Amino acid sequence: MRHMSATQVARLVDVDPGARPYYRALADGVRALIMDGRLPVRVRMPAERHLAETLQVSRTTVTSAYDLLRERGYLESRQGSGSWTALPDAATTADNPWLATGDDGLVQLQCAAPAATSALRTAMTEAVEDLPRYAMGNGYDPLGLPVLRERIAAYHTAKGLATRPEQIVVTTGAQHAIHLVLGLLIGAGDPVLVESPTYPHAIDVARRRAARIVPVGISHEGWQTDLVIGAMRQSGARLAYLMPDFQNPTGALMDDATRAAIVAAARRADTMLLVDETWTELALDDVPRTSPMGAFDTDSRVISVGSASKLWWGGLRIGWVRTTAALARRLAVFRSSVDLASPVLEQLVVARLFDRLEETRAERRRTLRASRDALVSELREHLPEWTFSVPRGGGTLWVRLGGGGATPLAEAALTHGVRLAPGPWFGLEGALEGYLRLPYTQPPLALADVVTRLRAARDHGPTGSARPADPLIAMV
Structure with missing residues (x-):
């Protein structure tokens, strides 16, 4: 040293x-x-x-x-x-931008989650009417309510992936689902392949399991198949965590040829694939039709994770895992160390929301596309040196800064009333300092105001003491 x-x-x-x-x-x-x-x-x-x-x-x-x-x-x-000297651990540092309460007066731009869909109120009313018939039981079902598992199974089947309710485990959000799968399937020293950049909480879980994290770089243009396959083979990865549908944060969409090649390579390398489909329903433009990665699976190594948070509302805290019936039962037993079951009322709400899937897709497409286009226009006018590719779906822009670092910019932005998610939180060992994730999940006028504040933060730096973060984990 x-x-x-x-x-x-x-x-x-x-x-x-x-x-x-x-x-x-x-x-x-x-x-x-x-x-x-x-x-x-x-x-x-x-x-x-x-x-x-x-x-x-x-x-x-x-x-x-x-x-x-x-x-x-x-x-x-x-x-x-x-x-x-050291580099910070995203899971523990006090100035981690995921740490926020939402009531500190700052614009919460570290969080890529839209407000509730308009269908929520009706679905909640109907769910409350359904609730009495479930109140005679104890309310604990580690696999999830049968009515919701049936809806989720039918949803996957309609997408071309035949699924039975026995293959579904309802979880308390997608993050909980990722925690359960990684907690059950990997241990200390196991190599785990992740995209870089990727969803930060998946990295956190792998770190807590003392796994050996193997990053493979991607961009807004997507995945280089040979690099993913090479990293999988050379590392002997036990599991790979991938987000093929409007990847968070790049917005990239994986084509079917790449999906098929990666699943085939995983079969040869004996690697399990954990596929995060949280953003899959949020296509904002006309995009090529793609198949779920599970459609290319011939030996039950693809496990998928879904969530109600982006399509309907993060406050519902309902997610799910699709896997084999045998692994679903193992996950249900394993979850007892974390919780016993997901809330009954929220499960009933999501079951009702599945009946309104098409109208919700249309609503999200209309509102998020308007916000995306507004953010793109404002950035190009007021911060033209920042570069990015416009994603065809999802909820975020992955922005390359024209100079300077994302971390000091995020600190300066705090004093201008905006909480940001700088690039290093999406990677490993301090990488991606030249990038910033900007979600477009807020209304267009709010995003125009955000860009004005970001330009001031870039040009003038901090205006005073930054407000400390409250130690609560915000969903992203």
């Missing part, structure tokens, strides 16, 4: 002596050095006393800066061993 002297750090850190508070400016300067690679990871920092003497500031000032860097995940310390 290399060592940096106080003189070397002071020479690298360009901090205005008049900056207030100075400790925050010093911490920001060190963090910027780490993020752009000028201060490598795993370098031992000078002792607080020595750096304070070199900078001619109080030791308390440097101590406060080091404390802030540790809190953000950019320093690690051990008693008697000093402090060394």
